[in-house]
Amino acid sequence: MTWTISPTITVNGTAYVNNAVGAVSIDYGRTAVWDPQKASYANIKLVNTNNTSFGIDINNSVVVKVRDATNTADITVFTGVVTSVANEVGVNTGSTIITYITITAVGPITVLSRTQSGLVDYPSENESARISRILAETPVSLDTIDTGTYTLLARTAKPADALSLCNAYANTATGCIYETTEGKVGYASELRRNQDVAATGYFSINPTFINGTNLRSQTNQGDVINNVKIGYNAGSYVSVISTASTAAYGTIGGTLDTDINNDLDATTLAGIYIGMRAYPKVSLSAVEVRIDDPDMDATTLNKMLNTYFGLPVSLAGLPLSITPTTYEGFVEGWNLSFSQLSAKITLRTTEKTYSYRSTQWEDVAPALIWSAVGAALTWNTYD
Numbered sequence: 001m002t003w004t005i006s007p008t009i010t011v012n013g014t015a016y017v018n019n020a021v022g023a024v025s026i027d028y029g030r031t032a033v034w035d036p037q038k039a040s041y042a043n044i045k046l047v048n049t050n051n052t053s054f055g056i057d058i059n060n061s062v063v064v065k066v067r068d069a070t071n072t073a074d075i076t077v078f079t080g081v082v083t084s085v086a087n088e089v090g091v092n093t094g095s096t097i098i099t100y101i102t103i104t105a106v107g108p109i110t111v112l113s114r115t116q117s118g119l120v121d122y123p124s125e126n127e128s129a130r131i132s133r134i135l136a137e138t139p140v141s142l143d144t145i146d147t148g149t150y151t152l153l154a155r156t157a158k159p160a161d162a163l164s165l166c167n168a169y170a171n172t173a174t175g176c177i178y179e180t181t182e183g184k185v186g187y188a189s190e191l192r193r194n195q196d197v198a199a200t201g202y203f204s205i206n207p208t209f210i211n212g213t214n215l216r217s218q219t220n221q222g223d224v225i226n227n228v229k230i231g232y233n234a235g236s237y238v239s240v241i242s243t244a245s246t247a248a249y250g251t252i253g254g255t256l257d258t259d260i261n262n263d264l265d266a267t268t269l270a271g272i273y274i275g276m277r278a279y280p281k282v283s284l285s286a287v288e289v290r291i292d293d294p295d296m297d298a299t300t301l302n303k304m305l306n307t308y309f310g311l312p313v314s315l316a317g318l319p320l321s322i323t324p325t326t327y328e329g330f331v332e333g334w335n336l337s338f339s340q341l342s343a344k345i346t347l348r349t350t351e352k353t354y355s356y357r358s359t360q361w362e363d364v365a366p367a368l369i370w371s372a373v374g375a376a377l378t379w380n381t382y383d
Helices: 109-113 127-136 162-172 192-200 243-249 263-277 298-305
Strands: 008-011 014-017 021-029 041-048 061-067 074-092 097-106 141-145 176-179 184-188 216-218 227-232 236-241 253-257 283-289 312-315 327-339 343-351
Touching (some): 074 109, 074 298, 109 162, 127 184, 162 176, 236 263, 253 263
Parallel strands (some): 141 184, 227 253
Antiparallel strands (some): 008 014, 061 074, 074 097, 176 184, 216 283, 283 343
16 A cells, blocks of 8 residues: 655644655653553654744644545644744755754643642532533533543542643543543543443554564563552542462552542442452553555554554564563553654553453343343453
8 A cells, every 4th residue: 555644734724744844753642551641742843945934933723634544635643732942954055044943732631731720619429520520620622521430529629730630530430531633632431441342342453564673561560459448538448359469479559549439439449450450461562553564554554543542452473572462452652753754653552451341230231131142251250
């Protein structure tokens, strides 16, 4: 397949194309599933060959687009605002002056960090209602806000930045706020990834397109918690222990103080933490995909250009030293970089166990009958 990158950088309504675009690097998301969400950013180099002023200023809007696999439509890969501009003369012969303009732009989550929220009392409410309430106090445009699971304590008015508040409540509920490439902010609950896999499965990336030199996997003791305490209702605690994990690794305790207001929710959360973290898992922290590979199929190219927070991916045929079996995980963040002639995307993922939630009976539709359950259903035993 022949793909032409054809980037378009639009700043404050002015489009820069072709030779006016030098190089672009865009970064989204977080490093690992435990991390709070951070703002996306883009580093953009433009080339000015006519010795005029581009007039780019702080807070100008920035939209970055590239062509899709058909070379007929554009895909938006970044939306944000300018935070810094640097101009540098690259060539000056007297008659020819070429200037490089380096722009740094940030995504909408930055707006949350600069917006004061929590100036009024909040009632006891579900975590998605709480996050929706906070986001409504900011000027950001909203993407999907998932229905939440946990009921939070009421909060007395106290100013804080909206990003810290959203991250705190989202992380308590093992969900996450996120940005879209269209410049919106949403909330993915702890069940979003289950639902995504149920709907579309894991997207398989052919190892032929992966840069094997830069592959990196990691397993960390710091990911393991086998004796967890969840604090709730301003001073109460529930505990859950994995005896099998403590026998294998020793006791590795962890305490999480939350704004959850009841024992049932706290117990549910404690069980989820043990299910996620009783055993270490191998995660792929860097998967570089060469999206300028002429042999890449259109489906894979478009999927990579439309990468989103939480994308389920699978990789088979990797070196055994990296992972001995087919790897399945979720995208926590990514870096897309390109020029006129080359392009790649590096995915930061965590292994699926850290994100996928075991089905609870209350999650099962009341109308479900046994004959409708898949023949491959297996029962798992938990200690």
